[in-house]
């Protein structure tokens with residue numbers, strides 16, 4: 336990967352049709368983005384692969400697809416109404432608003448995450464921090480709830496107040512019993528969901544990294560509370576290697592270290608097999624989709640960073656140009672969420688244990704939760720490479736998520752009809768593109784920049800030998816194959832088989 340800034344990535348994404356600023360013709364809406372022709376295909380591929388990997392390929396996970404607006408009591412029970420907030424600074428004069436903790440972190444270069452309004456006010460006055468726009472003083476910092484409110488039905492009163500969901504997770508708890516009974520699931524099992532969520536961020540920043548509307552892919556994984564230490568799948572990941580950054584390493588200023596999952600468990604760095612298992616599974620999902628494992632690590636939360644209900648929390652992080660940042664947090668949430676909903680709904684969200692002859696409340700041992708948009712950004716940064724020799728960007732996207740799988744070129748205008756026949760042969764099998772304009776070199780460059788894994792050229796010899804040339808995006812190696820075999824070969828190449836297997840390399 337070639338390191339570029341987040342702004343350079345944003346303009347690359349716009350130019351190539353991946354991401355547009357929402358309602359740009361009206362000056363744009365901060366924190367909202369639209370996926371363009373290439374981006375919408377790629378986003379769909381990311382979600383499809385997530386669903387296949389986490390739900391369809393597993394016996395122990397079932398899916399749901401919940402509504403964006405739910406009963407407002409859900410958000411009372413979950414704690415979002417009372418405490419899902421950031422602290423806001425507002426300028427007395429020009430009304431400029433900024434999230435207090437990140438503003439103070441940037442200005443004073445200290446950690447301010449989790450500080451209360453009172454402490455933040457003190458820091459502002461002690462350091463005489465003023466509005467960056469007009470240099471006036473700030474008002475007292477105050478709490479700001481991040482949920483978007485809306486009204487349901489024609490009456491516009493407090494009774495009709497509802498919220499756009501700030502996360503998909505609560506729907507897995509409210510549907511816990513229905514999904515478990517309908518799919519006849521036994522512990523351990525998970526409920527998965529993908530969908531949109533909304534957070535009224537005070538100052539959205541870093542392009543897709545923090546948006547006001549975004550999409551999540553989440554699992555709540557339930558286990559028997561007495562079996563926290565027994566993960567039946569741990570053998571599958573025991574030898575899997577991950578860069579680990581434990582609390583001890585952070586406190587003692589040690590470097591993060593690459594180790595096998597079983598070592599991390601033996602040394603008691605990761606406390607439970609379940610936790611280790613899900614961290615490895617989530618790490619592997621990114622690696623399967625082409626992300627370099629050296630750009631991923633797991634970092635343990637420091638004891639003052641953990642949520643009050645969590646026994647142990649780890650973040651999966653990616654090395655972004657603006658530093659190592661969280662992709663997903665993985666907390667052992669015990670029975671906190673189900674208990675909250677039991678209290679507020681007065682319903683029995685329990686399971687019957689035949690052996691113990693009593694009802695138990697399952698524990699959520701891990702909550703693999705990913706932002707689709709944030710993952711999109713990871714794949715873009717990891718794939719982006721400036722190739723000096725070629726003089727263009729090569730977007731080395733894994734073929735599973737590349738928006739377009741192949742491009743077909745006629746070498747000359749005269750060959751267009753025949754080349755189009757080749758295109759027709761494969762266009763229903765894979766998303767393909769027909770490109771006839773400009774020199775072949777220019778067309779290769781365009782395909783490289785869109786991340787198209789293979790280019791197929793129909794030339795004058797093709798008329799005689801009924802063969803075409805296939806070029807690999809990453810290596811620029813080429814082979815010549817019979818048109819009648821093209822579909823099968825392309826399918827195998829897209830699954831990761833080597834070009835060399837299907838013909839002699841020509842340059």
Ligand SMILES: [Zn+2]
Pocket residue numbers: 426427428429430431466467468469470471
């Ligand atoms: Zn101001």
